Amino acid sequence: MTSPAPRDWAAMLGRTSFIELEARARAVALLDDGTARELCGPFDRIESPWLEPQGVVPESDDGVVVVKGGIDGRPAVVIGVEQAFQGGGIGEVSGVKIATALSLAARDSRDGTPTAAVLLLETGGVRLQEANLGLATVAEVCSALLELRALQPVVGVVAGALGCFGGMSIAAGLCTKLIMTEEGRLGLNGPEVIESEAGVAEFDASDHTLIWGVTGGAQRTRTALADMLVLDDVAALRSAVRDAVAQGVPDEHRSQRIGELRARIEAVDPADPPEPSKLAAVWADAVPPKGGLR
Amino acid sequence: MAQAGTRNWTRRRTAKRERLEAVRPFTSGRVLDPGRVPEALQALLRPGDRVALEGDNQKQADFLAAALAGCDPDAVHGLHLLISSISLPEHLDVFERGVARRLDFAYAGPQSVRMAQLLADGKVEVGAIHTYVELYARMFVDLIPNVALLCAEQADREGNLYTGPSTEDTPTIAEAAAFSDGVTVVQVNELVDKVPRVDIPGDWVDLIVESPRPFAMEPLFTRDPRHIGQVEIVMAMMALRGIYERHAVTTLNHGIGYDTAAIELILPTYGEELGLRGKICKHWTLNPHPTLIPAIESGWVESVHCFGGEPGTERYVAARPDVFFTGGDGSLRSNRVLCQLAGQYAVDMFIGSSLQIDADANSSTVTEGRLTGFGGAPNMGHDARGRRHPSPTWLDLLTGEAPVVRGRKLVVQITQTFRAGGTPAFVESLDAIQVGKDAGMPVPPIMIYGDDVTHVVTEEGVAYLYKAAGPAERREAVAAIAGATPVGRHIDQRRVDALRRDGLVALPEDLRVDVRRAKRSLLAARSVEDLVAWSGGLYDPPARFRTW
Numbered sequence: 001m002t003s004p005a006p007r008d009w010a011a012m013l014g015r016t017s018f019i020e021l022e023a024r025a026r027a028v029a030l031l032d033d034g035t036a037r038e039l040c041g042p043f044d045r046i047e048s049p050w051l052e053p054q055g056v057v058p059e060s061d062d063g064v065v066v067v068k069g070g071i072d073g074r075p076a077v078v079i080g081v082e083q084a085f086q087g088g089g090i091g092e093v094s095g096v097k098i099a100t101a102l103s104l105a106a107r108d109s110r111d112g113t114p115t116a117a118v119l120l121l122e123t124g125g126v127r128l129q130e131a132n133l134g135l136a137t138v139a140e141v142c143s144a145l146l147e148l149r150a151l152q153p154v155v156g157v158v159a160g161a162l163g164c165f166g167g168m169s170i171a172a173g174l175c176t177k178l179i180m181t182e183e184g185r186l187g188l189n190g191p192e193v194i195e196s197e198a199g200v201a202e203f204d205a206s207d208h209t210l211i212w213g214v215t216g217g218a219q220r221t222r223t224a225l226a227d228m229l230v231l232d233d234v235a236a237l238r239s240a241v242r243d244a245v246a247q248g249v250p251d252e253h254r255s256q257r258i259g260e261l262r263a264r265i266e267a268v269d270p271a272d273p274p275e276p277s278k279l280a281a282v283w284a285d286a287v288p289p290k291g292g293l294r
Numbered sequence: 295m296a297q298a299g300t301r302n303w304t305r306r307r308t309a310k311r312e313r314l315e316a317v318r319p320f321t322s323g324r325v326l327d328p329g330r331v332p333e334a335l336q337a338l339l340r341p342g343d344r345v346a347l348e349g350d351n352q353k354q355a356d357f358l359a360a361a362l363a364g365c366d367p368d369a370v371h372g373l374h375l376l377i378s379s380i381s382l383p384e385h386l387d388v389f390e391r392g393v394a395r396r397l398d399f400a401y402a403g404p405q406s407v408r409m410a411q412l413l414a415d416g417k418v419e420v421g422a423i424h425t426y427v428e429l430y431a432r433m434f435v436d437l438i439p440n441v442a443l444l445c446a447e448q449a450d451r452e453g454n455l456y457t458g459p460s461t462e463d464t465p466t467i468a469e470a471a472a473f474s475d476g477v478t479v480v481q482v483n484e485l486v487d488k489v490p491r492v493d494i495p496g497d498w499v500d501l502i503v504e505s506p507r508p509f510a511m512e513p514l515f516t517r518d519p520r521h522i523g524q525v526e527i528v529m530a531m532m533a534l535r536g537i538y539e540r541h542a543v544t545t546l547n548h549g550i551g552y553d554t555a556a557i558e559l560i561l562p563t564y565g566e567e568l569g570l571r572g573k574i575c576k577h578w579t580l581n582p583h584p585t586l587i588p589a590i591e592s593g594w595v596e597s598v599h600c601f602g603g604e605p606g607t608e609r610y611v612a613a614r615p616d617v618f619f620t621g622g623d624g625s626l627r628s629n630r631v632l633c634q635l636a637g638q639y640a641v642d643m644f645i646g647s648s649l650q651i652d653a654d655a656n657s658s659t660v661t662e663g664r665l666t667g668f669g670g671a672p673n674m675g676h677d678a679r680g681r682r683h684p685s686p687t688w689l690d691l692l693t694g695e696a697p698v699v700r701g702r703k704l705v706v707q708i709t710q711t712f713r714a715g716g717t718p719a720f721v722e723s724l725d726a727i728q729v730g731k732d733a734g735m736p737v738p739p740i741m742i743y744g745d746d747v748t749h750v751v752t753e754e755g756v757a758y759l760y761k762a763a764g765p766a767e768r769r770e771a772v773a774a775i776a777g778a779t780p781v782g783r784h785i786d787q788r789r790v791d792a793l794r795r796d797g798l799v800a801l802p803e804d805l806r807v808d809v810r811r812a813k814r815s816l817l818a819a820r821s822v823e824d825l826v827a828w829s830g831g832l833y834d835p836p837a838r839f840r841t842w
Contacts, residue, residue, distance in 0.1 A: 012827035020820055161520075161841040182842035183823070209837045216842060232823075 015233035019122070019160035019183070023080035024065045026120055026159075029234050030078050030241050031069030039066045039077075040097055048091045050130045059085050064094035066101045072242050075113055077105050080120035083162045089127030090168060095137020102144035102154070109151040116152045116245045117145075119175065122159065124190060125166015138167035145174050149253060153177065155244040158184035159232055163215065165190040174255050177244040178226040179237065180217030186226065187215040213276035222280040224254075260287045306475035309440075313338050313477055314500060324453050324496075325485065326503035331361040334501075338477060339370045339441060345394075346376040346439040346471065347385070350462040350630065351401070351426070351669065352512055352602045354382055355445035357481045357505035362443065363387040371395070374421075376437055378429055378463060379669070380405045382510070389418040398437060399667060400424045406664035413665065413733055423739060426670040427634045430463065433470035442471035442478045445509040448489050449482040453496030456489035459582075459603030459611065459626035460511060465494050466631045472498035481505040490623035513605045513836045515581040517555040519819050525710055525753050528802065528812035530556035531564055533645065535805040536756040537706060537749055538565075538574045541687045545577040547637045547674050549646025553708045555585040557645075562592040562818040564811075579636045579674075582607040582618065582626065584835070588818035588828045590617055599636055600628040601670065606839075610832040634670055638678040642687035643704035646671055648741065649713070650724050653769050653781045655744035655759055657707050658726040665733060668741055675742040677703045691748060691760050702760065705742065708751040711777030719752075720772070720781035744768075750775060754782075755801040762798060774799045 018026060028036040040046060042060035051058040063085035067078045079098050081088045090098070098119070105115040126134035145154055156175035158164045163185030164172050172178055172186055180186065189197075191205035204210060213219060220226040228244065230236045267286035268274065274282050302308075320327050320334040327334075335358075339345070347362065348355040363384040373394035377385055380402040388394045389412055398421040402409045412418045424432070433439060444467060447458035457464050471478045479501040534557060537543065548554040561575060575589065576596045582604045589595055598618050603611075603626050612624040621627050637644065648657040657675075660666055681688070681703070688701030709719045730738035748760040754775040762768040774790045776782025793799040802809050819825045822839045 009827040009830050012823065017820060020814060183821075206838065208840045212840065212842055218842070 011231065011233070015231060016235070017232050018234050018237045019181070019232050021234070022084065023063075023082035023120060023122075024067070027065050027067040027078040027080040027118075028069075030118060030238055031067065031071060031076065032073065035069035037068050039068055039101065041065070046093055046097075048093045048130065050091065050133070054129050056086070056129060062091060062093040062097065063088065064090075064097045066097055071116060071118070071245050074245065075108070075115045076118060076245065077101050077115060078118040078120065081123045081168075083122035083160060086127055086129075088123030088162060089129075090123060090125065090134050090138055090141075091127040091130035092133040092137055094127075095134060095141055099137060099140035099144045102141065102148045106144065106148040106151055109148065114152050117148055117154045118241055118245075119145075119154065119156045119171065120159070121156050121164040121168055121172050122162050123164055123166070123168045124162065125168050135167060138171070141168075141171050142174060145171055149174065149176050149249065151249070153245055153247065153249055155179065155241055157237065157241065158186055158217065158226070159237065160184060163187070163190070165193075173225075174253070176249065176253060177228070177247065178220075179228045179230060179240045179244060180220055180226045181230060181232040182212075182217050183232060184217040184220075185212065185215040186217070186220050191215070210276070219276055219279070223283055263287050310475045310477055313340075313441075317501065321501065323451060324500065324502050325451065326479070326501050328357075328503050328506060331358070331503055332364045335361050335479075336365050336369045338479070339365070339373065341370065342372045342374070343440040344374045344376065344437065346433060346442040346467050348442070348444045348464065348467060349377040349379045349381055349385055350460075350464075350602065351379050352514055352604075353445060353460050353462060354510040355443050355481050356382055356384065356510045357503070357507070358443040358445070358479065359384040359388075362393065363391060365393050367392040374398075376429065376433065376439060378426055379403070380409060380667075381512070383408075386412060386418075395419060396421060398422055398424065398429060398432070400426050400429045401667040401669040403666055403669075406666040410663055410665040410729075410733070420733075423665075423667045423735075425668050425672045426463075427631055427673050430466050430470070430631055433467065438474045439467070439471045439476050442467050442476055444468060444478060444480045445505075446480050446482050446494070448484045448486045449480060449499070449502045450486055450489050450496070453480075453499035453502055454489050454492045455480060455482070455494040455496075455499060456491055456623075457493040459608050459628060461493055461628045462602040462630045465629065468494050468498050477501070479503070481509065483508040490625070491621040493621075493627070511605055513839070515550050515583050515604045516606070516836065516839055517550070517552055517583070517585055518822055518839055519555065519559060519585060519817055519824065520821050522552050522556045522559070522814070522817060524812045524814070526552050526556040527560065527814070527816055528807070528809050529553055529708055529710070529751050529753055530560050531807045531812060531816075532756055532800075532802060532805055533557055533706070533708060533751050534560065534565055534568070534570070535807055536800050537643075537645075537704065537751070539568060539570055541643075541690045541704060543574050543643045543687050543704065545641040545685070545687075546575065546643040546645070547579045547641050548583070549644070549671060549674070550581075550583070551647035553647045554645060555583070556817070558583060558585045558589055559817040559819055561589040561594050563816050565594070566592070577641070579633050579641055581628070582611050584822070584825045584833055585819070587825050587833060590614065591828050592818075599633050600626060601630045601633040602628045605836050606834045609834060610829045613832050630670070634673045637670075637674040638676075639681050641703075642685055643706060644674040645704075645706035645708055646675060648707050648709050649719065650721050650726070651707060651709065651719060651750065651772070651781075652721055652724050652744070653772055654765065655707065655747040655750060655768065655772050656724060656740050657742040657744070657747065658724045658739065659741050660724070660726040660729050660739050662725050662729065665729065665739075668739070671741050675705050676746045677705065693760070702748065704748050705746045706749040706751060707742065707747055711752050711754060711775075711779050711782065718779035718781075720776040720779035722780050752777065755799055756805070758798050758800070761796075767798065771798045
């Protein structure tokens with residue numbers, strides 16, 4: 001293996017880690033100072049009714065925090081998933097909190113208060129204890145996200161090594177812009193799920209080089225499935241989120257470029273997949289940039 | 295010709311000559327054909343031979359172990375194996391197939407369950423479970439090997455060996471065999487024209503074989519700071535104030551674990567704030583722990599002598615020769631026996647984690663159904679009575695009756711009162727007692743004897759056991775910091791207060807430790823990426839620790 005690419009070591013050591021903060025503090029950190037106001041917080045005591053019967057202690061915010069405030073002076077809502085609770089799994093209550101927050105932002109946007117949204121997606125997907133309800137709410141999340149993104153940007157952030165998997169990775173795919181760190185991961189099925197379903201020969205979940213080579217932030221950004229790769233640092237994330245919000249709503253979202261995405265899938269032979277390091281080149285060949293030579 | 299009744303004084307030498315003659319068809323000079331190693335071993339070995347198979351704490355002569363396990367039990371049987379660390383399945387396959395019968399070892403961590411099973415099935419006779427240096431010592435006394443199967447990074451055709459950063463036990467075992475007319479066989483990763491440095495001279499080495507793949511090596515001393523939580527941090531803060539600062543500990547050994555990693559990682563932050571840099575933690579005997587990098591980089595550490603290497607730290611260590619022992623080629627030179635010796639006689643403190651501690655502070659990592667053995671912890675975790683040189687720290691724990699007084703080494707056990715899953719760390723009877731009985735051992739496999747333990751640290755506080763007037767008071771001091779465990783739950787608050795007044799127990803407030811500050815932000819590095827950053831990119835963490 002080659003030695004790591006040169007980095008700015010002083011910047012790394014001087015940083016304030018974003019992912020080290022809990023979800024509430026992360027959400028507040030992205031908003032303009034003094035503007036944060038939590039909606040449907042823990043003191044509203046809306047807990048999941050499904051966990052206690054299964055021997056899991058519920059939490060009063062069900063692992064999702066919704067905080068309103070300003071981003072560079074524009075109204076915004078930050079929705080943060082707390083990965084320390086149930087691996088960031090989305091249940092009935094937490095899913096509805098996300099979907100409702102997005103819907104309300106869409107309503108405000110239509111009513112003359114354009115409200116952008118930021119999703120902090122540290123999540124393994126649907127919470128297994130609430131399987132069907134969780135799936136249903138993830139569908140609602142996606143639906144509300146589609147409603148809002150036509151009006152205002154919805155920015156996704158995947159900052160930690162837990163990553164964003166399962167149903168919530170679909171939400172990540174629908175985001176207007178997606179920001180990742182090198183430690184962040186993104187994929188539909190998590191590596192452990194693939195290994196247990198298809199065998200270790202298909203995907204070795206203990207092979208970190210392989211896993212981050214396929215699902216890691218650097219690869220996802222290189223292959224244009226994410227848009228910005230930033231250091232896990234509060235100031236860097238804050239500035240990246242601000243830029244993404246400022247760019248507004250594009251003419252066409254990534255998830256709408258179906259032809260391009262299909263061409264990418266066709267360019268890869270699953271029986272003989274390219275090395276992760278070659279994938280960006282394979283895909284660049286398959287889908288030349290707009291206005292390019294091919 | 296020898297006269298009748300005259301003793302033959304060169305039987306071992308003759309046997310060695312015959313053995314080497316028997317393997318000649320498989321060799322070219324000293325070099326064995328890798329494809330014919332099982333046949334060669336079969337020709338070399340004789341039933342009942344005592345064979346030292348290099349299974350160190352970290353590196354493993356895995357190619358030779360597999361070849362040995364593949365020997366025909368009709369030709370080779372009844373071997374007596376000496377293995378310090380039983381890490382590979384092949385180490386036990388040898389017994390299952392009947393190639394070997396008797397075993398003397400020190401540690402069986404990864405194979406401890408199967409080890410217990412083989413013992414119960416009567417497939418293996420265990421001579422004894424040793425500590426590391428104890429087993430090596432016996433290789434020079436009553437367990438002299440006939441054959442040593444070793445590993446090294448490189449060899450030249452004269453047999454000169456380069457063991458690389460992880461020298462560990464190779465020179466010691468080689469010496470035991472080479473100077474008793476034993477046969478030394480070494481698997482090497484690479485045969486070269488010239489080795490970068492000679493760790494073992496060629497005339498100690500009889501046979502070398504180039505292994506098809508590099509020897510197995512585990513990153514046992516790497517702890518990801520991500521897994522260090524507030525409880526480890528509060529214990530680290532108390533240890534620093536209540537022990538390191540109070541006794542001015544400058545020479546020390548850290549056992550491996552998240553508890554000690556937390557201490558290493560708060561030196562550049564909390565330790566710096568306390569103004570302790572240059573006053574404590576200057577000279578170390580320990581492996582190149584990646585979590586020590588921030589302390590080294592911020593000027594705390596003057597020297598480190600290592601038992602072995604640690605995968606990923608090679609370039610970092612080579613770039614810090616003022617701190618680490620390195621050869622002319624630039625790479626680390628480690629040596630387990632010498633580092634253990636240093637740990638016994640030259641350092642003032644050992645601190646390490648335990649799985650179970652009883653009311654008398656006896657400590658053990660043996661749990662139900664596992665025969666793990668000891669490794670090196672007991673070597674480090676005791677007061678070496680052969681020590682005579684004083685140091686302020688050693689003299690701080692003055693013991694004995696005047697005028698014959700002596701100092702004492704600090705032996706510190708650090709653990710949370712409950713481990714993961716709600717298992718109490720403080721118990722009325724150690725599992726080791728029952729395991730010892732079940733395995734028919736004459737004495738229970740205690741890792742660190744309670745009477746050697748001078749301090750115990752938990753999240754509740756620090757117990758200064760060396761100050762106790764007698765066994766009853768020692769037990770009270772242990773109970774006072776044992777929380778809600780079976781050992782701790784009955785002590786009366788008034789007794790705890792009395793013990794605090796007498797200085798036998800210190801709670802966080804007694805040590806002026808503000809528990810509210812025990813946050814992960816106090817760690818100089820909070821992830822493996824941070825450790826890489828501290829090293830300026832010189833540390834190359836093994837893939838399993840990379841999350842990028």
